[in-house]
Amino acid sequence: MDTWESLRKECLDCKGCSLADTRHNVVFGDGAENAELLFIGEGPGQHEDEQGKPFVGRAGKLLDEMLEMVNLDRSKVYIANIVKCRPPQNRDPLGVEQDACIDWLRRQTALLRPKIIVCLGRIAAKVIIKDDFRITQEHGQWFERSGVWMTALYHPAALLRDVRKRPETFEDLKAIQAKARELCDHTGL
Ligand code: URA
Numbered sequence: 001m002d003t004w005e006s007l008r009k010e011c012l013d014c015k016g017c018s019l020a021d022t023r024h025n026v027v028f029g030d031g032a033e034n035a036e037l038l039f040i041g042e043g044p045g046q047h048e049d050e051q052g053k054p055f056v057g058r059a060g061k062l063l064d065e066m067l068e069m070v071n072l073d074r075s076k077v078y079i080a081n082i083v084k085c086r087p088p089q090n091r092d093p094l095g096v097e098q099d100a101c102i103d104w105l106r107r108q109t110a111l112l113r114p115k116i117i118v119c120l121g122r123i124a125a126k127v128i129i130k131d132d133f134r135i136t137q138e139h140g141q142w143f144e145r146s147g148v149w150m151t152a153l154y155h156p157a158a159l160l161r162d163v164r165k166r167p168e169t170f171e172d173l174k175a176i177q178a179k180a181r182e183l184c185d186h187t188g189l
Contacts, residue, residue: 002107002110002111003111004033004111007104007107007108007111008028011026011028011084011104012026012028014026014084014085014101014104016100016101017085017096017097017100017101018097019083019085019086019087019093019097020085022085022086022088023044023049023085023086024049024050024052024086025048025049025050025051025052026052026084026085027043027044027048027049027052027053027054027081027084027085027086028052028080028084028104029054029078029079029080029081029084029108030053030054030074030078030079030080031074031075031076031077031078031079032075032076032077032078033078033111033112034112034186035076035077035078035112035114036114036115036116036180036183036184036185036186036187037072037076037077037078037114037115037116037117037118037176037180037184037187038077038078038079038080038108038109038112038114038116038117038118039063039077039078039079039080039117039118039120040079040080040081040082040105040117040118040119040120040124040128041054041055041079041080041081041082041120041121041124041155042081042082042083042092042093042120042121042123042124042155043081043082043083043084043085043086043087043093043123044081044083044084044085044086045057045059045086045090046086046090047060048060048086049085049086054079054080054081055079055156058157058160059155059156059157059160060156062156062159062160063079063120063156066153066156066159066169066173069170069173070173070174070176070177070189071177071188071189072177072180072187072189076186076187076188078108078112078114080105080108081105081124082098082101082102082105082123082124082127083097083098083101084101084104085101092123093123098123098127102127114148115148115149115180115183115184116148116149116150116151116176116179116180116183116184117148117149117150117151118150118151118152118153118176119150119151119152119153120152120153120155120156121135121152121153121154121155121157121158122135122152122155124152125138125139125152128150129143129150129152130143133152135152135154138152139151139152139153139154139168139169139172140152140153140168140171140172140175142175142179149179149183151172151175151176151179153169153172153173153176154168154169177189
C-alpha cells in the first residue's frame, strides 16, 4: 500500500512518457491529504511547471476565488491533474500521455478516498466521469459511482476567456457546497 510520501517520491521520478523530457517540475498535487473533496484539472501550465504546484497561475487564482465563494479553500480540498507534467505550448494532453499518467491519480484517489470529485473542464470529465461527457450540457450534473459523487465545472481558464459562463458556474458551485454539507464531515461547511 502506498503512503503519500512514497507515492510522491515515486511520481517525482516518473519517466513514463515524453513529457518528462520537457518538464521543469512534476506537479504531483496539493492540499489536505484527508480532504473529502478532490478537484481534478487537466495538466500543468507554465507557472505550475515552474513552481511544481497545481493551479498557481491566472486560472488558479480564479479557482481560489471560486472556492472562497462557497467557503472552501485549498486547505480543505485536494487538487490534482490528469497529467502531472506540462504539455509543451499548453496543448491538450495526448491520449498516450493521459494513459501513461492516470495510475498516479488512481493511487492518489485510493489514498484520499474522497466523497466528492469535481472535474475541472472537459478533459478531466471525459477521463473521470465518461468518455462522451459534454461540458456545455452536463456541467453541474451529478454522477455516482461506488458511493463517490462526481460532477464537472467549466475549467477556470474557460471562465477567464468567457465570463458569460460564470453565473452557471456559481450555481454549480453552490450545488457542490450543498452536496458537501450533506456528505462531508470536516469541511466546516
Ligand atoms: N490548468 C490545469 O488544468 N491544471 C493546472 O494545474 C493549471 C492550469
